[in-house]
Structure formats: structure tokens, C-alpha cells
Amino acid sequence: MRTLFVAASIAMSLFLSSTSFGMGAEDVVKKSQAAFLYPGKDFKARVMMKLINKDGQERIRELTMLRKNFGEPGGDQKYFMYFHQPADVRDMTFLVWKYPRKDSDRWLFIPAIKLVKRIAANDKRSSFVGSDFSYEDVSGRAVEEDNHSLLREEKYEGKDVYVVKSVPKASESVDFGYKLSWIDKGSFIPWKEEYYDKRGSLSKVFTANEVKPVQGFITVMRRTMKNVQSGHRTEVVYSDVKYNQGLSDSLFTERSLKNLPREISR
Amino acid sequence: MGEGRLQMELSQEGPLDSRLYLKGDLIGDGVGEKGDADLREFYLDHSPFPFLDVRLGRQIITWGTGDLIFVNDLFPKDFTSFFVGRNMEYLKVGSDAAKLSIYPGLFSMDIVAIPRFTPSEVPDGERLSFFNPFAGRLSASGERLSAKKPSFTLGSTEIATRIYRDFGSYEAALYGFRGFFKEPAGMDPAEGVLVYPKLSTYGSSLRGPFLGGIGSVEFGYNDSREDRSGSNPLIENSSLKYLLGYERELWSDFTVRAQYFLEQMLDYGEYKATLPAGAPVKSELRHLLFLRLTQFLRYQTLQLSFVGFYSPSDRDGMLNPEVTYKINDRWSATSGANVFFGKKDFTPFGQLTRDDNLYLRLRAGF
Structure with missing residues (x-):
């Protein structure tokens, strides 16, 4: 009788934990990265970035972005970017080979002097093209680099979400103290992320403003990163989103950097 | 100007x-x-085959691992533009060339044929003073450097090649060139002009991740074909060139690049033995240190940079601080200074000590 009672209570507590804390925080973050950064085998989009300062002055960055996955979500990826606007970066191309567990390889092609420049990439928190997004915000941060904990589950603008706190293990390597993420329980898209500085004050806020399925993949079509301390923000709009186009490996090479294939410029 | x-x-x-x-x-x-x-x-x-890209006409070609120091890139440059503070894009000059880029798979290859010789722009007295080797002194005001280009014949076509491939994150390349010095490295005393002697070069480079940044090594052998013994004092000797480079982002939006360049004159004994009395004596080893610091501020609208060269062997160099402000997506303003120093008039930077300048550039792009 006694053994039965113990067994029943264990079963009960397991059941409770699986409902209230459905999965581990790290699993939530892994699934979120897979949904947000790795959907499809490959991806292509036209990206319009608006960099807006606190006085409302706008600068723009318009580019075509291609991504291809190599292996499972969380694994290696290659990115190719071609800049359309503004004039001082027009026709520049940028290639990233991302390896989650070591520094990415990055190359920038400067058309005016036909120079393929290798970019030192050890600081992933540097601003991407002068925007509020860092390189890491664009291509992701390895799950193992942070300690993740599930703070709570709640509703965010009517959607069921997990709220996850992520604390960098090597705090000296990053410019933030910790991050809170509001991750959709169904799609695992992050609706909101708050970055806190090392003094614990809110510094940057990411929001997914428009999300829709494209070829069955939930896609964040509009997003914003706002620096609440400087008042500067960056709004990003995706268009012409296409998945699984069978992008060839040869697109992600030095040859494409220097001699842009037509399938990219169009 | x-x-x-x-x-x-x-x-x-x-x-x-x-x-x-x-x-x-x-x-x-x-x-x-x-x-x-x-x-x-x-x-x-034009790409006639999937493995071949062809480019015909006047084109800018750049290769190698150096930043403002070139070992295996024998394509024409315009150092005058750099020294007077023009935009960096004017550092390179187009060549009238046919370039074949071949991608067979295991490696990539460029073959460039340049039928018509284009020299590098060097200080020639128009905007910048130069060391006049005939007179053995700096150029006087109004004095111009006159140099005679190689004659335009079938045999004078220059050929440059590069074979390269990746090994993981590392990029390796082999280079070859047969043509002429791009700077007037020879003298024709009969006509009183400088000339561009025949030159072949062979080299290699490797670039990749190193100590949290990007490291590179490049080597080149310059074969001065008109003075292989080194005994002709009118033509520059053969040499070996070595370049080490390292770049690292020390903190967000702050990048440091350092380079060390060594040029070793070959047959130095012959050079010393045949040098006319009174002519300036170059050292056998030329060491050159290079530093570039770049800091972006205010969402990369403000760029502070510093470029410095210093040669411990020539005891000369230059300093180039610069600030660029991007007013908006169209307009940018750049201001900077070029300061040259050197003990001797005949060294690369020493000849420019009267040419310190401040510059201001406004640029609009549409």
C-alpha cells in the first residue's frame, strides 16, 4: 500500500512538471532557433532595413539575403548578402560561413577596388551595417553559450508563450548581462526579446511585428530592434521570401562575391 | 589642391x-x-562555360593579402592619390586586359593578359616632390619626372596568374607574373629618363583565422630580368619580399591591423660594388611596419581611423589620421592629414617630407 502511494505521487509530480514546465528551457531555445534561424533547407529574401535615430532621421540598407543550411538546425550555415542601397554600399557583397562553435568566416567584397577583404569576426556583438542588430542577432548565438532558465509561462498579446532567461556563461565576451525571450508555445517564434545591460537596465528590445507562413514556414516578415537607451531603432521588412529554392553551394563562394550571379541581382 | x-x-x-x-x-x-x-x-x-568567367577591357584587378603593401599584386596603383588624400578607390588604376577566371572545382585560377602597359602613378613633381636620381637630390619646383613606357609590341604583353583554393577556413594562393616593374625602377642616362625594366615575380600566400583574428603571410620573389647579376647600378636588383599581417577586432567596432614587411635586396655585394660614387646607398634589408586603427561610432556614421607606416631601416614613414562623418545616406564628409617624415631624401617617404597635407572631401552618392 505504501509503495503504491509513493509510485502514485511520483507519477503525479512528473505529470505536473510536464504540464507547467512542458520542456526544458534549453529545448525551448533550441526549437526557437530552429524555427527562427533555420527554417527550410535554404532561404532567399529581399531585406529592407530602416535605421532611425531618436530625431526620426532615417537611413536605409537594402539587400538581398540568401541562406543555406548545412546539417541539422543549430549546425553550420552560409549567408550571402548583396547590397542594393544606399549608393556608398551599392554592389557590395558579403559572405559569411557560420559555425556555431567557432568564429565565423566572413568576406566582404569592395567593388570600387575589386578587393575581397577577409573580416576579423571574433566580436559578434559589433553592429551589422550600422544597425541596432549585431552580427549575432542576425545569425544567432550558440545555445550552449548561455545558461537558460524558464521563468514562467504567460500570454503575450494573446499568444501563449514561454518566458526564458538566458545568461551568458562568458560575460566578458558580450555587451549584455542577460536576455529575456517571449517564445511562442506553438511556433517557437520569439515575439519579443529584452536585452539587459550588465548593470541590469533594459538596453535593447526586439519585437516580431508581423509573422506569416510562407511555404508552410512561419516567417517574421517585419521586426524591430530598438535601443531604449539611445532611442535609435532599426526596422526590418522582408519581401519576396522564398524557401527551398535549391540554392547551389557555388553561390556561397568568392566567385559569387566578385562576379554576382544574375539569380541574386534580380 | x-x-x-x-x-x-x-x-x-x-x-x-x-x-x-x-x-x-x-x-x-x-x-x-x-x-x-x-x-x-x-x-x-561573359561566362561562356559554367567553369569560366571572362572579363575584357579596362578593369581593376586586386589580389594578395596586403593592406596598402603589395607583394604579388603587380597591377597598377596610384600612390599619388593616396598620398594627397583622395578616396581609397583611386588607389587602384585600371589595366587594359583580358582576364580569364577558371573554376575547375578543386582550385580556382585567374589568368590575366595585359597587352598595353599601364604604370603605377608615383610622385612625379606635379603634385608631390620626388627624388631625382640623375641630380641626386629632391626635385625642384616645376621639375617633372619623365619616364619612358615599354614599347607596345606583341612581346611586351604582361601575363599575371593566380591559383588559389581554400583549406577549411584557410585560403592559399600561388602567384606568377611576367612583365615590367610598375614603378620606374631603372634609369636610361643616355636619354635622361627613367624606365620600367623587365620583371618576373613568383609568390605565395596563406590567410586565415589566427589568435582570435585574421592572420596572413605572403612571400614574393622578384626576378629583375634585365639585371640578374645585380651588377647594373641603373636597374633595381632582384629581391625577396615577405609580408606578415594580422587583424583583430579588439572591441565592438574597433579593429586593429598590423603588418610587417621585409624586402631583401639580392646580390647586395654586386650592388654596392657597382654603385657610382656619391649615389645614395640603399640598405640590403628594408623593414616596414604598418598599423591601421579603425573605430566606428554612432551607428557607424562616424569613423575614426589612423594609418601609420614606419621603416626602421630607412628611418622614414607617414601618418594618416582621418575622420569620416556620414551626414546621411547621400552625403559624407571626410577630413584627414598626411604627414611624412624621413632623414634621407631618397627613401620612399623621405622624398615627400615637403608634401604634408590636410584634406577635406565631400562626397554625394546617388
Whole structure:
């Protein structure tokens, strides 16, 4: 009788934990990265970035972005970017080979002097093209680099979400103290992320403003990163989103950097 | 100097995956009070096979691992533009060339044929003073350097090749060149002009991640074909060139690049033995240190940079601090200074000590 009672209570507590804390925080973050950064085998989009300062002055960055996955979500990826606007970066191309567990390889092609420049990439928190997004915000941060904990589950603008706190293990390597993420329980898209500085004050806020399925993949079509301390923000709009186009490996090479294939410029 | 430039660019896609590209500058020169035009690039691209890209016409070609120091890149440059503070894009000069880029799979290869010789622009007395080797002193005001280009014959076509591939994150390359010095490295005392002697080069490079940044090594052997023994004092000797480079982002938006360049003159004994009395003596080893610091601020609208060269062997160098402010997506303003120093008039930077300058550039892009 006694053994039965113990067994029943264990079963009960397991059941409770699986409902209230459905999965581990790290699993939530892994699934979120897979949904947000790795959907499809490959991806292509036209990206319009608006960099807006606190006085409302706008600068723009318009580019075509291609991504291809190599292996499972969380694994290696290659990115190719071609800049359309503004004039001082027009026709520049940028290639990233991302390896989650070591520094990415990055190359920038400067058309005016036909120079393929290798970019030192050890600081992933540097601003991407002068925007509020860092390189890491664009291509992701390895799950193992942070300690993740599930703070709570709640509703965010009517959607069921997990709220996850992520604390960098090597705090000296990053410019933030910790991050809170509001991750959709169904799609695992992050609706909101708050970055806190090392003094614990809110510094940057990411929001997914428009999300829709494209070829069955939930896609964040509009997003914003706002620096609440400087008042500067960056709004990003995706268009012409296409998945699984069978992008060839040869697109992600030095040859494409220097001699842009037509399938990219169009 | 005061100079206005209007640059126009035209790109036209043609049939069979071809593309015609043109970039030209109209120049209003406040020093010479004249107008000029500069056809920077004008070429046709075509890919007749999936493994082959062909580019025909006036084109800018760049390769190698150096930043402002070139070992295996024997394509023409315009150092005058750099020394007077023009935009970096004017450092490179187009070559009238045919370039084949071949991608068989295991490696990649470029073959460039340049039928018509284009020299590098070097200080020639028009804007910058130069060391006059005939007179053994710095150029006087109004004095011009005159140099005679190689004659335009079938045999004078220059050939440059590069074979390269990746090994993981590391990029390796082999280089070869047969043509002429791009700087006037020889003298013709009979005519009283400088000449561009025959030159072949062979080299290699490796670049990749190193100590949290990017490291590179490059080597080149310069074969001065008209003075293989080194005994002709009128023509530069053969040499070995070594370049080490390292770049690292020390903190967000702050990058440091350091380079060490060593040039070793070969047959130095012959050079010393045959040098005319009274002529300046170059050292056998030329060491050159290079530092570039770049800091972006305010969402990369403000860029502070510093470039410095210092040669412990020549005891000369230059300093180039610069600030660029991007007013908006169209307009940017750049201001900087070039300061040259050196003990001797005949060293590369020492000849420019009277040419310190401040510059201000306004640029609008549409």
C-alpha cells in the first residue's frame, strides 16, 4: 500500500512538471532557433532595413539575403548578402560561413577596388551595417553559450508563450548581462526579446511585428530592434521570401562575391 | 589642391549572361585649372562555360593579402592619390586586359593578359616632390619626372596568374607574373629618363583565422630580368619580399591591423660594388611596419581611423589620421592629414617630407 502511494505521487509530480514546465528551457531555445534561424533547407529574401535615430532621421540598407543550411538546425550555415542601397554600399557583397562553435568566416567584397577583404569576426556583438542588430542577432548565438532558465509561462498579446532567461556563461565576451525571450508555445517564434545591460537596465528590445507562413514556414516578415537607451531603432521588412529554392553551394563562394550571379541581382 | 569629380556608372546586361560595365570620372582640377576625364573601368563580362568567367577591357584587378603593401599584386596603383588624400578607390588604376577566371572545382585560377602597359602613378613633381636620381637630390619646383613606357609590341604583353583554393577556413594562393616593374625602377642616362625594366615575380600566400583574428603571410620573389647579376647600378636588383599581417577586432567596432614587411635586396655585394660614387646607398634589408586603427561610432556614421607606416631601416614613414562623418545616406564628409617624415631624401617617404597635407572631401552618392 505504501509503495503504491509513493509510485502514485511520483507519477503525479512528473505529470505536473510536464504540464507547467512542458520542456526544458534549453529545448525551448533550441526549437526557437530552429524555427527562427533555420527554417527550410535554404532561404532567399529581399531585406529592407530602416535605421532611425531618436530625431526620426532615417537611413536605409537594402539587400538581398540568401541562406543555406548545412546539417541539422543549430549546425553550420552560409549567408550571402548583396547590397542594393544606399549608393556608398551599392554592389557590395558579403559572405559569411557560420559555425556555431567557432568564429565565423566572413568576406566582404569592395567593388570600387575589386578587393575581397577577409573580416576579423571574433566580436559578434559589433553592429551589422550600422544597425541596432549585431552580427549575432542576425545569425544567432550558440545555445550552449548561455545558461537558460524558464521563468514562467504567460500570454503575450494573446499568444501563449514561454518566458526564458538566458545568461551568458562568458560575460566578458558580450555587451549584455542577460536576455529575456517571449517564445511562442506553438511556433517557437520569439515575439519579443529584452536585452539587459550588465548593470541590469533594459538596453535593447526586439519585437516580431508581423509573422506569416510562407511555404508552410512561419516567417517574421517585419521586426524591430530598438535601443531604449539611445532611442535609435532599426526596422526590418522582408519581401519576396522564398524557401527551398535549391540554392547551389557555388553561390556561397568568392566567385559569387566578385562576379554576382544574375539569380541574386534580380 | 582643389578637385571636383563627377563619377558616372553604367551597367547593362546583355544576351547570353553578358554584362557591360562602365565607370568614368569627369574631373575639374583647381590646381591645373583644367577639366579632364578619366575612364576608370570599361569592360565586358561573359561566362561562356559554367567553369569560366571572362572579363575584357579596362578593369581593376586586386589580389594578395596586403593592406596598402603589395607583394604579388603587380597591377597598377596610384600612390599619388593616396598620398594627397583622395578616396581609397583611386588607389587602384585600371589595366587594359583580358582576364580569364577558371573554376575547375578543386582550385580556382585567374589568368590575366595585359597587352598595353599601364604604370603605377608615383610622385612625379606635379603634385608631390620626388627624388631625382640623375641630380641626386629632391626635385625642384616645376621639375617633372619623365619616364619612358615599354614599347607596345606583341612581346611586351604582361601575363599575371593566380591559383588559389581554400583549406577549411584557410585560403592559399600561388602567384606568377611576367612583365615590367610598375614603378620606374631603372634609369636610361643616355636619354635622361627613367624606365620600367623587365620583371618576373613568383609568390605565395596563406590567410586565415589566427589568435582570435585574421592572420596572413605572403612571400614574393622578384626576378629583375634585365639585371640578374645585380651588377647594373641603373636597374633595381632582384629581391625577396615577405609580408606578415594580422587583424583583430579588439572591441565592438574597433579593429586593429598590423603588418610587417621585409624586402631583401639580392646580390647586395654586386650592388654596392657597382654603385657610382656619391649615389645614395640603399640598405640590403628594408623593414616596414604598418598599423591601421579603425573605430566606428554612432551607428557607424562616424569613423575614426589612423594609418601609420614606419621603416626602421630607412628611418622614414607617414601618418594618416582621418575622420569620416556620414551626414546621411547621400552625403559624407571626410577630413584627414598626411604627414611624412624621413632623414634621407631618397627613401620612399623621405622624398615627400615637403608634401604634408590636410584634406577635406565631400562626397554625394546617388
